[in-house]
Amino acid sequence: MKREKDPKFRHLEAIVGAFVLAAFAAIVSLVLFLGIENDLFSEKYPLRFRTDSGAGFTRGMPVKLSGFRIGRIQKISLDDQAKVVVRMRIDRKYQKWIRADSTATLLREGLVGDSVVSISVGSPGSRVLPGDDFLPFMPEKDLSRLAFELSDSVKTVLLEIRETVAYINDPKGDLQQTLGNVRRLSANMEKSRHRVDTLLVTATGTVARVDPVMDNLATAIDNVGRRLPVLLDRMEGTLSNTERISREFLKATEKGGPRIPPLLRGTEELVEDTDTIVKGMKTMWPFKKHVPPANGPGIVPGDSHE
Amino acid sequence: MSRRKRRHRRAVISLLLPCALLGLGCEGCSGSPPAPVPPVKERAAARNRQGLSAEARGDRDGALAAFGESLKLHRSVEDFPGAAVALVNLARVHRLRGEIPLAKEKIDAADPLLPPGSPLFPEMAFEKAMIGLASGDLPAAKEWATRAVDTEKGDASGRMLNLLARILLLEGRSDEAQGRAEGALAANRNAGARGEEANSLRLLGDIATARMDRGRAGEFYAASLSIDKGIANSRKIAADLRALGVLAAGAGDTGKALGFYARAYDVSVNGDDPRGAASALLEMARLYEKTGAPEKAQSARRERERLLGGHLTD
Numbered sequence: 001m002k003r004e005k006d007p008k009f010r011h012l013e014a015i016v017g018a019f020v021l022a023a024f025a026a027i028v029s030l031v032l033f034l035g036i037e038n039d040l041f042s043e044k045y046p047l048r049f050r051t052d053s054g055a056g057f058t059r060g061m062p063v064k065l066s067g068f069r070i071g072r073i074q075k076i077s078l079d080d081q082a083k084v085v086v087r088m089r090i091d092r093k094y095q096k097w098i099r100a101d102s103t104a105t106l107l108r109e110g111l112v113g114d115s116v117v118s119i120s121v122g123s124p125g126s127r128v129l130p131g132d133d134f135l136p137f138m139p140e141k142d143l144s145r146l147a148f149e150l151s152d153s154v155k156t157v158l159l160e161i162r163e164t165v166a167y168i169n170d171p172k173g174d175l176q177q178t179l180g181n182v183r184r185l186s187a188n189m190e191k192s193r194h195r196v197d198t199l200l201v202t203a204t205g206t207v208a209r210v211d212p213v214m215d216n217l218a219t220a221i222d223n224v225g226r227r228l229p230v231l232l233d234r235m236e237g238t239l240s241n242t243e244r245i246s247r248e249f250l251k252a253t254e255k256g257g258p259r260i261p262p263l264l265r266g267t268e269e270l271v272e273d274t275d276t277i278v279k280g281m282k283t284m285w286p287f288k289k290h291v292p293p294a295n296g297p298g299i300v301p302g303d304s305h306e
Numbered sequence: 307m308s309r310r311k312r313r314h315r316r317a318v319i320s321l322l323l324p325c326a327l328l329g330l331g332c333e334g335c336s337g338s339p340p341a342p343v344p345p346v347k348e349r350a351a352a353r354n355r356q357g358l359s360a361e362a363r364g365d366r367d368g369a370l371a372a373f374g375e376s377l378k379l380h381r382s383v384e385d386f387p388g389a390a391v392a393l394v395n396l397a398r399v400h401r402l403r404g405e406i407p408l409a410k411e412k413i414d415a416a417d418p419l420l421p422p423g424s425p426l427f428p429e430m431a432f433e434k435a436m437i438g439l440a441s442g443d444l445p446a447a448k449e450w451a452t453r454a455v456d457t458e459k460g461d462a463s464g465r466m467l468n469l470l471a472r473i474l475l476l477e478g479r480s481d482e483a484q485g486r487a488e489g490a491l492a493a494n495r496n497a498g499a500r501g502e503e504a505n506s507l508r509l510l511g512d513i514a515t516a517r518m519d520r521g522r523a524g525e526f527y528a529a530s531l532s533i534d535k536g537i538a539n540s541r542k543i544a545a546d547l548r549a550l551g552v553l554a555a556g557a558g559d560t561g562k563a564l565g566f567y568a569r570a571y572d573v574s575v576n577g578d579d580p581r582g583a584a585s586a587l588l589e590m591a592r593l594y595e596k597t598g599a600p601e602k603a604q605s606a607r608r609e610r611e612r613l614l615g616g617h618l619t620d
């Protein structure tokens with residue numbers, strides 16, 4: 001039997017083989033590329049930290065050191081005390097930076113960015129943390145937490161001020177009694193002056209009558225002398241508390257203040273971008289067919305009955 | 307079906323399908339991109355939009371501020387049509403706030419910016435007529451309402467005709483008013499302007515009341531009420547109910563009239579319209595006095611006084 005040979009298919013086997021090889025090489029390159037991208041071929045070691053709440057943590061969440069991704073969260077579990085244990089897989093080559101005084105923090109990248117676990121670089125004097133060891137976790141204070149703490153401190157001061165005011169106003173309190181004594185003393189002194197006048201005029205030996213008044217005066221002065229330092233101590237305590245709160249408030253403002261303008265700027269840019277996108281979409285098919293036309297030249301609707 | 311026919315059909319489908327896809331693609335990509343708007347004009351237009359939104363939600367202070375900014379921006383680039391839009395809007399909001407001198411000042415400033423051929427001229431003329439009406443200047447109101455009717459060729463012509471009919475009725479020319487109101491009714495129905503259609507019907511009811519044709523008036527008011535309920539406009543519903551109350555009181559049916567006024571009061575109170583509620587209460591007080599119920603009349607007057615906050619106008 002004669003076999004027909006078409007010259008077009010002369011090198012068919014070689015061409016098919018070359019294509020298969022090329023496809024195989026492409027698949028191998030892709031696997032290698034993805035592996036390198038996902039750090040599949042680098043050596044890892046585990047690290048853990050413990051936190052009260054697992055909110056905000058997800059499996060696979062990036063772990064960063066100085067802004068560089070050095071690993072991911074591998075597992076989140078509860079321990080015997082119902083604390084959350086977060087286990088991370090860290091690239092071995094970064095182990096030298098993570099030391100006993102390093103801390104882990106949950107951070108959000110930018111205004112609407114993803115959350116990441118950030119590990120701080122340890123000081124050169126501390127020991128390098130071995131695998132599976134625990135890092136301390138520092139929960140970051142948010143603005144509401146700061147406000148809450150501030151309100152707590154302010155509440156304390158207000159309570160003290162209220163107590164002090166109540167103490168001052170209390171009719172049975174030291175201050176009111178002292179003032180009462182001083183008032184009585186003034187009245188007594190007035191009477192005494194009259195009596196001294198009389199005494200001087202009559203020149204009788206009634207000097208002894210001045211004695212009780214003088215006694216009263218001495219008692220009152222003694223009272224004032226004894227109670228005033230207590231009052232001053234209390235006032236001083238309140239003032240130092242107020243000063244402390246002011247310092248804390250200043251610190252909180254210094255910490256939170258610089259973050260507010262960039263936040264606002266970011267929000268503004270976000271709104272402008274969204275506006276641009278929505279406007280662009282409105283002019284696109286098929287949206288433009290469903291967007292109602294603008295209300296003429298933009299006039300407030302009129303009504304003949306108003 | 308023969309094999310040949312099937313092959314033929316497949317060929318047709320394979321030709322039509324790419325054509326249809328190509329057509330859809332062309333439809334999606336067709337049309338030139340909009341011409342870029344200068345940033346100042348874009349900002350001015352944005353302020354105008356903000357003003358419209360503020361007015362729609364009842365924030366008239368916000369609306370005035372936004373329209374004022376829009377006017378400033380338009381004037382900074384000598385954009386006269388834009389400035390005229392802002393001025394008409396400012397005039398309208400001032401009028402709705404009862405600030406008639408300010409409204410007049412703004413609309414007078416808009417007038418020289420708009421030649422009669424301008425598309426905004428009818429709206430400006432309408433507003434000028436409304437301000438004339440609010441300030442009691444009927445001749446000026448009529449002149450501008452007529453100009454608005456003559457220049458408006460679009461869907462707003464029914465509104466312009468309604469206003470002219472309203473002015474004619476106030477002048478006591480009910481025949482002319484009826485002709486204009488009927489024209490307005492047809493134009494509004496044609497344009498699908500439901501609110502203005504109800505206004506036309508209410509106006510026809512007023513004209514019929516003026517002619518003592520209570521039967522027709524009742525039909526018009528009922529039709530108007532039905533539309534106003536459909537579009538859920540609280541102030542208009544209250545106006546329809548008060549008109550029905552006037553009609554019932556005129557017919558000597560005090561109980562029915564009181565019922566309509568009580569409904570109007572309820573609608574106005576819940577629609578945050580103290581003036582409308584006070585108006586209904588005043589009519590109720592008068593009816594109670596007429597029927598020999600002075601305590602109820604007194605109570606209605608006291609409630610009215612509370613609603614108006616001491617600013618009484620009978």
